[in-house]
Amino acid sequence: MPSPEHELRTEFFRNRPELAPFLLESVFDHPLPEYASARAASSDCNDLQPKEYRGDTVVALADGSGENRFGIVVEVQRGRDERKRFSWPVYLATVRARLECPALLLVICWTERTARWARSPIDIGHPEWVLRPIVLGPAEIPVVTSAEEARADPELAALSALAHGSDQENQEKTLRAFAEALRSVSDDRFAVYHDYVLAEFSAAARTHWEALMAESGSALKTEFARRHHGRGRAEGRAEGLTEGEARAVIVVLEARGIPVGEQARKRITSCTDRTALETWIRRAATIDTADELFD
Structure with missing residues (x-):
C-alpha cells in the first residue's frame, strides 16, 4: 500500500497536471503534441485478471476539442521494487x-541509486519491444530559487526543496523559494505540503529551515504563524500533521472520483488518531466508496 509520504509526492502531480509535461519538455527535451489542456485522469490500470493494477497518477493532454492527444503515466518510486518491471508495462499499455492515444512512462526517483535501477530497459519478450522508462532523478529535478517561479508553480518548488534542500550551493535560495510557494497555496494544501515536506527534510535542511523561520521580523514567520493560528510549536506540528493527513484522505478520494459525503467528511476531518488516518490514506487508494474507509 502507498505510504503517506508516497501519496504526498504523487499529490503534486494530481494537483498540478501541467507539471508532468513541463518536466518532460524542460528536462528531457521530449517532444509532445500540441495540447490545450492537461488533466489528472483515472489511474486505474486493471486488466481482465483479478489482480489490480493502479498507477500513481495519469495525466491526459487534450486538444481544444477535448480529444486526448497524449497520456503520461507518472510513477513515484522511493526504492527498488522488481515487481514494477512487470507492472509498469501493464500501466502504460492499459x-x-x-485514452486511445500515445503514452509514455515517467518515473520520479528520490535517490540516484533508485534512478539508475529504474532506467534499466524492460524486455517485454516480443521482438524489438523494449520499454525504456523516462526517469527523473534528484539531479534532474529543476532547482527553483526564484520567488516568482515558486509562487507560480508551488508543486515544482516543493519537489525542488525535497531534492535540493540540503545542497550547500542552493540551500538558502531553494528553501526561501519553497517558503514563498507555501504562501501562495490554499490553507488546505498548506497543511499537507508544509508538514509532509518538512518531515522528509534532512537534518541539515530542517535546521536551516528553522533558522529561516526564526529570523527577526521575518514576514514569512508572521505568515506561517497566521496559517497555524498561533498554536504552540509542538501542538501545532501534531495538529498540522493530523489535519494534513485528514486532507490527504479526502484529496485522494476526490482525485479518484469517489464522492465524499458530509458525514464521511466530518468523520475524517475530526479524527485526531494518526494511525487511523494513515490507514485511511492507504485504503483511499484502493476502495470504491468512502464508506469502505471505516470498515
Missing part, C-alpha cells in the same frame, strides 16, 4: 488503450 492507459494507451483507454
Whole structure:
C-alpha cells in the first residue's frame, strides 16, 4: 500500500497536471503534441485478471476539442521494487488503450541509486519491444530559487526543496523559494505540503529551515504563524500533521472520483488518531466508496 509520504509526492502531480509535461519538455527535451489542456485522469490500470493494477497518477493532454492527444503515466518510486518491471508495462499499455492515444512512462526517483535501477530497459519478450522508462532523478529535478517561479508553480518548488534542500550551493535560495510557494497555496494544501515536506527534510535542511523561520521580523514567520493560528510549536506540528493527513484522505478520494459525503467528511476531518488516518490514506487508494474507509 502507498505510504503517506508516497501519496504526498504523487499529490503534486494530481494537483498540478501541467507539471508532468513541463518536466518532460524542460528536462528531457521530449517532444509532445500540441495540447490545450492537461488533466489528472483515472489511474486505474486493471486488466481482465483479478489482480489490480493502479498507477500513481495519469495525466491526459487534450486538444481544444477535448480529444486526448497524449497520456503520461507518472510513477513515484522511493526504492527498488522488481515487481514494477512487470507492472509498469501493464500501466502504460492499459492507459494507451483507454485514452486511445500515445503514452509514455515517467518515473520520479528520490535517490540516484533508485534512478539508475529504474532506467534499466524492460524486455517485454516480443521482438524489438523494449520499454525504456523516462526517469527523473534528484539531479534532474529543476532547482527553483526564484520567488516568482515558486509562487507560480508551488508543486515544482516543493519537489525542488525535497531534492535540493540540503545542497550547500542552493540551500538558502531553494528553501526561501519553497517558503514563498507555501504562501501562495490554499490553507488546505498548506497543511499537507508544509508538514509532509518538512518531515522528509534532512537534518541539515530542517535546521536551516528553522533558522529561516526564526529570523527577526521575518514576514514569512508572521505568515506561517497566521496559517497555524498561533498554536504552540509542538501542538501545532501534531495538529498540522493530523489535519494534513485528514486532507490527504479526502484529496485522494476526490482525485479518484469517489464522492465524499458530509458525514464521511466530518468523520475524517475530526479524527485526531494518526494511525487511523494513515490507514485511511492507504485504503483511499484502493476502495470504491468512502464508506469502505471505516470498515
